Amino acid sequence: FPSVVGRDLLTLKDFTKDEIRYFLWTAADLKERIKNGKENERVFQLLEGKSGALIFQKRSSRTRVSSETALALLGGHSVFLTDKDLHLGVSETTYDTAKVLSGFCDFILARVNRQQHLEEMAEASSVPVISGLSEVYHPLQILADFLTLQEHFGGLYGRTIAWVGDGNNILHSIMMAAPKLGIHLNIATPKGYEPDSELLKVSQGFAKENGTSLNLTVDPREACSKADVVVTDTWISMGQEEEKTARLKSFAGFQVDSKLMSLAKEEAVFLHCLPRKPEEVTDEVFNSDQSLVWQEAENRKWTVMAVMVCLLNDYYPVYPIPQF
Numbered sequence: 001f002p003s004v005v006g007r008d009l010l011t012l013k014d015f016t017k018d019e020i021r022y023f024l025w026t027a028a029d030l031k032e033r034i035k036n037g038k039e040n041e042r043v044f045q046l047l048e049g050k051s052g053a054l055i056f057q058k059r060s061s062r063t064r065v066s067s068e069t070a071l072a073l074l075g076g077h078s079v080f081l082t083d084k085d086l087h088l089g090v091s092e093t094t095y096d097t098a099k100v101l102s103g104f105c106d107f108i109l110a111r112v113n114r115q116q117h118l119e120e121m122a123e124a125s126s127v128p129v130i131s132g133l134s135e136v137y138h139p140l141q142i143l144a145d146f147l148t149l150q151e152h153f154g155g156l157y158g159r160t161i162a163w164v165g166d167g168n169n170i171l172h173s174i175m176m177a178a179p180k181l182g183i184h185l186n187i188a189t190p191k192g193y194e195p196d197s198e199l200l201k202v203s204q205g206f207a208k209e210n211g212t213s214l215n216l217t218v219d220p221r222e223a224c225s226k227a228d229v230v231v232t233d234t235w236i237s238m239g240q241e242e243e244k245t246a247r248l249k250s251f252a253g254f255q256v257d258s259k260l261m262s263l264a265k266e267e268a269v270f271l272h273c274l275p276r277k278p279e280e281v282t283d284e285v286f287n288s289d290q291s292l293v294w295q296e297a298e299n300r301k302w303t304v305m306a307v308m309v310c311l312l313n314d315y316y317p318v319y320p321i322p323q324f
């Protein structure tokens with residue numbers, strides 16, 4: 001396996017297919033051994049004595065709680081810090097804050113308003129910096145999504161993901177990883193809400209290298225046609241609240257409903273990173289047997305655990321490598 005010790009996880013763009021698979025394998029291994037296995041819990045004190053600074057400039061339920069509980073389970077300790085607790089950005093620079101925190105803690109996990117803040121933290125920090133979401137990316141979410149799909153389908157290679165909705169941080173992270181794992185991408189966004197054009201070029205490059213397709217459309221039906229996975233997210237991300245009226249108007253016709261799902265393959269599944277609002281997906285689809293949203297949410301814990309473990313130590317999974 002490829003060692004990723006000491007690395008920052010600011011975007012999956014920086015990670016190879018083998019490194020992404022290593023995170024997923026470790027997550028599957030830890031889930032199997034800890035949740036489903038019968039091994040002594042002491043075996044898993046992999047992060048005993050380690051501390052993580054968890055900085056949140058935006059709200060969070062899943063990212064915070066999955067990280068805190070994952071770290072606690074492995075014997076570590078987390079310090080939860082909002083921008084009301086820290087001097088960050090008020091009386092201290094991001095750089096200085098990160099430099100100081102890295103003297104106390106073994107890693108920094110940060111949910112920030114700007115990706116640039118993460119980059120500044122990584123530059124200043126002597127310990128790994130992990131993105132807990134920015135306006136550009138959400139890498140931890142996509143690791144959980146891929147673990148969920150791996151568990152469900154028994155493999156990822158050759159599958160087609162249809163994205164229906166905003167060209168946002170979640171989509172960008174899917175774009176940085178999916179082609180590397182042999183996953184085709186169909187992206188439907190309203191006009192004016194396409195993914196970032198630079199990241200699109202990067203993703204097209206990955207697609208070319210790996211022989212996968214990447215299609216953009218303004219028609220959700222076209223994107224969902226014969227897809228294995230339909231994914232959406234809120235149309236109004238954190239920080240975009242004042243655009244709500246305009247966005248609701250622009251996204252008309254983009255709600256994932258049963259009719260749209262029926263265009264996908266019969267065995268297709270539905271994913272949503274949560275939190276969910278009713279406008280982007282009907283209750284019927286959200287609560288259907290095709291929906292893997294709760295498994296996806298739980299997998300946030302096993303994947304963030306894998307990231308912490310792999311960035312802090314070389315970890316040798318004992319569970320056989322899943323088929324990717």
Ligand code: CP
Nearest residue numbers: 060061062063273274
């Ligand atoms: N999906 C996700 O990151 O959720 P939170 O905003 O609750 O962390």
Ligand code: NVA
Nearest residue numbers: 168233237238274275
């Ligand atoms: N796109 C959403 C994801 C939340 C987990 C946001 O940035 O608010």
